[in-house]
Amino acid sequence: MITLNNVGKSYDTRRGSRSVLCDINLKVGKSQKIGILGRNGAGKSTLVRILGGTERPTYGTVERSMSVSWPLAFSGGFQGSLTGFDNLRFICRVYGADIDTATRFVEDFSELGAYFREPVKTYSAGMRARLAFALSMAIEFDCYLIDEVLLVGDTRFHEKCHNELFEKRKDRALVLVSHMAEQIRAHCETFFVLHAGRIEQFDDVDEAYEYYEKNG
Amino acid sequence: MEARHSTSLTRSLAIQSRVIGALLMREIITRYGRHNIGFMWLFAEPMLFTLAIVGLWTASRATHGSNIPIVAFAVTGYSSILLWRNSALRCTKAIVPNLSLLVHRNITVLDVFVARILLEVAGGIMSFIILSTAFIALGWMAMPVDVFKIVQALLLLSWFALSLSLIIGAITELSEVLDRFWHPTVYILFPLSGAVFMVDWLPKDLQSYVLWLPMVHGVEMLRSGYFGPGVVTHYSVSYQMLMNFVLLLIGLFLVDKAGRQVIPE
Numbered sequence: 075m076i077t078l079n080n081v082g083k084s085y086d087t088r089r090g091s092r093s094v095l096c097d098i099n100l101k102v103g104k105s106q107k108i109g110i111l112g113r114n115g116a117g118k119s120t121l122v123r124i125l126g127g128t129e130r131p132t133y134g135t136v137e138r139s140m141s142v143s144w145p146l147a148f149s150g151g152f153q154g155s156l157t158g159f160d161n162l163r164f165i166c167r168v169y170g171a172d173i174d175t176a177t178r179f180v181e182d183f184s185e186l187g188a189y190f191r192e193p194v195k196t197y198s199a200g201m202r203a204r205l206a207f208a209l210s211m212a213i214e215f216d217c218y219l220i221d222e223v224l225l226v227g228d229t230r231f232h233e234k235c236h237n238e239l240f241e242k243r244k245d246r247a248l249v250l251v252s253h254m255a256e257q258i259r260a261h262c263e264t265f266f267v268l269h270a271g272r273i274e275q276f277d278d279v280d281e282a283y284e285y286y287e288k289n290g
Numbered sequence: 291m292e293a294r295h296s297t298s299l300t301r302s303l304a305i306q307s308r309v310i311g312a313l314l315m316r317e318i319i320t321r322y323g324r325h326n327i328g329f330m331w332l333f334a335e336p337m338l339f340t341l342a343i344v345g346l347w348t349a350s351r352a353t354h355g356s357n358i359p360i361v362a363f364a365v366t367g368y369s370s371i372l373l374w375r376n377s378a379l380r381c382t383k384a385i386v387p388n389l390s391l392l393v394h395r396n397i398t399v400l401d402v403f404v405a406r407i408l409l410e411v412a413g414g415i416m417s418f419i420i421l422s423t424a425f426i427a428l429g430w431m432a433m434p435v436d437v438f439k440i441v442q443a444l445l446l447l448s449w450f451a452l453s454l455s456l457i458i459g460a461i462t463e464l465s466e467v468l469d470r471f472w473h474p475t476v477y478i479l480f481p482l483s484g485a486v487f488m489v490d491w492l493p494k495d496l497q498s499y500v501l502w503l504p505m506v507h508g509v510e511m512l513r514s515g516y517f518g519p520g521v522v523t524h525y526s527v528s529y530q531m532l533m534n535f536v537l538l539l540i541g542l543f544l545v546d547k548a549g550r551q552v553i554p555e
Binding site for chain 1: 550
């Protein structure tokens with residue numbers, strides 16, 4: 075379970091403090107699939123980072139009683155001089171996971187071949203994305219946080235990712251934020267709209283979409 | 291006002307040391323690479339610098355109003371500067387290149403700094419040990435008199451390096467202006483830090499001012515350990531410890547402040 079109790083976040087800008095999230099109350103239960111719809115700049119990424127504990131809220135409390143992934147980015151910020159393998163070892167050490175098991179998985183899944191042991195700066199954009207996705211699947215979490223589903227690689231690889239995340243990990247919780255109603259319809263069961271820093275729950279995705287459109 | 295953590299202290303410590311270990315390994319690879327002599331640069335770099343200074347001083351026959359052995363004087367002085375100067379330097383603007391790592395909840399700004407400081411301090415101490423051993427073997431330097439005191443002095447200086455570097459790392463993150471101020475400050479501190487003089491050579495009234503600087507005590511203690519009672523030194527272990535502690539508290543406070551401002555990529 076992740077619980078946000080009356081959470082707010084504001085950033086200091088040159089024109090004073092700007093509030094991004096206000097009074098957010100949200101519970102993410104075991105294997106619950108939550109979709110949050112919001113426009114660019116609605117505070118979606120900030121909300122995901124607060125859920126994941128990457129950022130601290132300005133006020134309110136966050137409780138986490140299950141393991142939560144980092145906000146999965148399908149492009150990934152990599153240090154160019156490190157190899158794919160170095161990055162994997164780093165992630166494993168940080169999360170206390172077994173390096174050999176993870177290596178077998180990532181080598182197989184990412185299809186990088188010999189490039190896995192070459193510096194990331196020699197990778198194409200598609201190869202980086204494949205590495206980033208494979209790394210985020212190498213560590214098991216109870217809840218995955220996803221900031222927009224970006225299609226990785228070609229159709230076949232895209233299907234593989236879909237299978238790995240949404241089929242094999244059906245029993246896990248998921249929080250997906252997006253500005254695309256279709257993604258949320260496809261993967262979620264509980265629907266929210268984030269608008270002007272406030273969050274609102276809807277019974278079905280069409281109602282949510284209607285509200286989202288009206289407040290655009 | 292806080293994110294609530296239900297993690298126990300011992301578990302937190304275990305996570306923290308795992309994270310710092312991972313960052314250390316990463317730093318070693320990104321800084322020194324796999325090619326050439328790689329990780330050897332950790333001590334080869336300071337070694338080259340010390341050799342250059344020894345060379346210059348020997349060539350110019352610089353007499354410092356004392357018959358102190360110049361090689362040992364340079365090695366002890368420069369090594370002690372290396373400890374705090376390099377680690378502070380490696381902490382300036384250290385957050386931006388590591389922003390993408392901060393998406394991992396368990397990696398904090400403090401961990402990033404501590405990993406870099408540990409690496410620099412280890413490099414500085416290693417270079418001191420290797421250089422001293424090499425010079426002693428060559429007969430350029432005498433054997434140290436009190437190894438235990440040397441170890442204590444190095445620990446105190448490393449602690450000072452940690453405290454100072456946390457402050458500098460946080461400050462350069464919090465303010466562009468203070469970042470600009472730090473660089474000239476280093477140049478002023480360099481000659482004042484006790485590395486290029488013995489406190490006893492200074493006039494009495496100047497001595498009391500110089501002894502306000504915490505690292506002067508560490509350097510004097512290091513030399514007292516190296517040269518023994520034959521050389522007059524002025525230092526206070528309790529003053530160095532008190533300053534280290536106060537600076538550490540300020541450093542931790544500022545790092546926490548900086549950590550709240552950082553927005554991970």
